[in-house]
Amino acid sequence: MNELGFVEEIDENGGALIKEGRCDLAAIPIIRNKILKIGRNERQCDIVLNKACVSSIHCTFWGIKFDEDSIPMCYVKDCSLNGILLNEQPLQRDQTCLLEDGDIVTIPAVSTFRFYAKSKLITKDLLQQLGVQQNIDKWTITPRVIGSGTFGHVLVAVKTKEQSKTKTRSKTTRPLDYATKVIKLKPDRVDKEAQILLQLRHPNIIRVHSTFLGPDQKLYLIQDLVPGGDLFSYLAKEDRLMPVSETEALVIVYQIIKALIYLHSEGVVHRDLKLDNILLCVPEPCTRIVLADFGIARNISSSRSRMHTVVGTPEYCAPEVGFRADRLIYREFTRVATLEYQGYDAKCDIWSLGVITHIILTGISPFYSDGSEGSIIRNAKNGHLNFEIEPWRHVSDSAKGFVRKLLQVNASKRPNSSAALQHSWLQKHKAQLRILYHQRILRDVKHPFEAKELHEKRRVPKNFNPHQLDLEEAKKLRTSAT
């Protein structure tokens, strides 16, 4: 079942609007992996509103379902010049809001839409079942689950204070939504994730606002809610991972490298970079991406030491980290000094980026073969890459060279994060990537990041065309097709 919610145009009395010839407007489904667009542009929009005050794409709706059992989360984003109202309250340009069943979205003086949730069932005592507090300091934790992982659950949270303040202004005002990661683990691990994240400020790294230690040694990490889902779900279509265009891959990889350069300069190594830990602001190309899940990240700035603990996910894990095909040698993620290796450093993140780049360009995980842990580890140690397979056919040699370089088994030959940015694949598109990044990708960033990215003023060339990359690629594809 692909429908995650519905958007229906209504009249001023709240009744469904079924005009002659426009009955298709009644209850348009929000489906998985597709953004529902409302605006003036006939080619791109699902609901076309032909009025001068309506922007080409005025607002968009989409839904995210973390897994088969989870309740979808649907969002609306204001992309317009003239604005939209959510329950009579204006949104800011580029603002995204999590929707609740029955929410009303208005394009002033043009149209009004009602959002219906597909699944409304949220067990009231879910928080109790999960052993999660409803109120932590100034925060209210809601029973809406965004995602789950090995270490706990991620739920929607709102600021309690803000809620009561806004309630006096209007009953319908929605407080901003945040994500709370609730971790019930050993205190030392818990502290590390919180400590590391609180020190980081970068538009491509998850922003943590506060942390609280609740009863039962549960840590609450209040973070920005990143509404576009993770990169794995974005690529997963019809039971397989679909590659993205080379242009889209460049924009993703560029942002991951930006985050890694910052992270490594702060002495932090992520150690678990994978598709599931890369979040998207909107599930569409050229969106801002955010690295999340610093659960096993390590701060090595104090000692500049190398790391010896075997952690991570074998599919994305650099050979020097020391995963072994024979699981009996270590149990799960215990601390095992890697005897035949000298330990490892921040370049383990570069290897993971190599695996990620391979997957997003081809839909194939380079060392996966039969999927058994043993074969993945053996294949990664061997480092053999096969560029002869069909999905590489339309990919440029420089992209292949980039992947080859990052997946060097010998870590000393692998570039560090700054050198990865200097690779010809990215350098060739340097100017366009920079402009796209500063003019478009960072547009929704509201926080005063210390990172210099936001303060850099770049001159836009007179003939700059934000679609230039796509055109170049289209040209290339046309040539290769003939």
Ligand SMILES: Nc1ncnc2c1ncn2[C@@H]1O[C@H](COP(=O)(O)OP(=O)(O)OP(=O)(O)O)[C@@H](O)[C@H]1O
């Ligand atoms: N701030 C956020 N905004 C939106 N979604 C999020 C956020 N944080 C986490 N998620 C979602 O929740 C999922 C689980 O979160 P996270 O990876 O942090 O948990 P974990 O227990 O450390 O997982 P893992 O088992 O991968 O280690 C993510 O894959 C993502 O889909």
